[in-house]
C-alpha cells in the first residue's frame with residue numbers, strides 16, 4: 610500500500626494557510642481522520658480505481674483516499690484558497706492526484722476520467738467512484754443532476770455504473786433511502802431509488818465537523834441499477850413525482866388531479882384504470898413500482914393527447930384562489946377522515962424542490 614510521506618496535519622494546514630470556513634460554500638470540515646477513513650472504507654475496495662472527489666477543501670478525506678491503493682484521484686474544488694494545501698497532497702501522491710479548481714455543478718466528469726476505466730452498463734460497476742463530503746448548499750440539486758445523467762448514461766455515467774459515496778444532512782439522507790410508508794418518504798426517495806440502489810451507511814454527529822453544522826450528517830452509498838425501476842424519461846418521472854408528492858398524505862386521486870385541467874377530470878380515472886393503482890392509496894404509501902405504473906399510464910395519455918403535458922396546475926390559479934381552495938379542501942378532509950396517519954405531520958417537500 611502506498612503511504613503518504615510525513616505531511617503537516619490538516620489542522621496545521623488550516624492554520625498555515627489561514628483557511629477559515631466560508632458559510633456561503635457550506636464549508637464544514639471533517640478533520641477527524643478516523644471518520645474520513647471510515648467514509649472511504651464504506652466506498653469499498655478502491656484498489657486500481659479512479660476516484661473523483663467533490664469539494665476536497667483542506668484535504669481530510671483526500672488523505673484517506675490517497676492512503677488506499679487508488680490509481681488516480683481527481684479533486685474538484687470551487688474555492689481557490691484550498692489549492693496550495695491540496696498541492697502538498699498532490700506532490701506527495703506519486704503522480705496519482707490531479708486538482709481541478711471549478712464548480713461541480715455543470716462539470717462533466719467524463720472529461721477528466723480516462724476512457725480506459727470504462728465498462729459496459731450491464732457489466733459490474735467500473736473502477737470509478739465518486740466520493741464527497743458534499744456542501745449542503747448544493748447536495749440536493751447536485752444529486753438530482755447526477756440522477757438525470759445516470760438515466761441517460763451521460764456525464765461520468767457514460768463510463769458505466771459508477772458508484773457514489775456522499776454525505777448529506779441526516780434528514781435528506783433519511784429521505785433518500787425512505788421506503789414506502791416511511792415518514793420520510795418523498796419525491797427524492799423515488800427519484801433516487803428508481804435509478805439506484807441506495808443505502809445509509811452510518812451517521813456522523815454535527816459536532817464532528819469544524820465548524821459544526823446544526824444538523825447531523827448521513828453517509829449514503831448509491832449504486833446505479835442495471836435496469837431502472839421506471840422506464841420513462843427522467844423529466845416525466847420527475848413531473849409525476851412532483852405532482853404526486855404535492856399532497857403526500859392525501860388520497861392519490863387528489864395529486865393526480867393536479868396533472869390535468871379542471872375540465873378533464875375524466876383523465877384521472879383513465880390514469881387509475883390504466884395504472885391499476887388504487888386511487889385511495891396515499892402517495893407516501895406508493896412503491897417505486899406503483900409510481901412506475903402511474904408514469905406509464907401518464908405516458909399513454911400524453912401519447913394520445915400531447916397538449917396535456919403543457920398543463921401547469923399552479924399557473925391556473927392566483928395565489929389567493931389557491932390558498933382559499935387549500936383551506937376549504939383541508940377543512941373538508943378533516944371532517945371526512947376519521948383516522949389519522951403515521952406521517953400526517955410530515956414537513957412539506959418545499960425545501961427539496
Ligand SMILES: C[S@@+](CC[C@H](N)C(=O)[O-])C[C@H]1O[C@@H](n2cnc3c(N)ncnc32)[C@H](O)[C@@H]1O
Nearest residue numbers: 634637638639664665666687688712713742744
Ligand atoms: C462540507 S465541505 C467539505 C470539505 C472537505 N471535503 C472535508 O471533508 O473536510 C464542502 C467543500 O465543497 C466545496 N464546494 C462548495 N461548493 C462547491 C461547488 N459548487 N463545486 C465544487 N466544490 C464546492 C467547498 O469549498 C468545501 O471545500
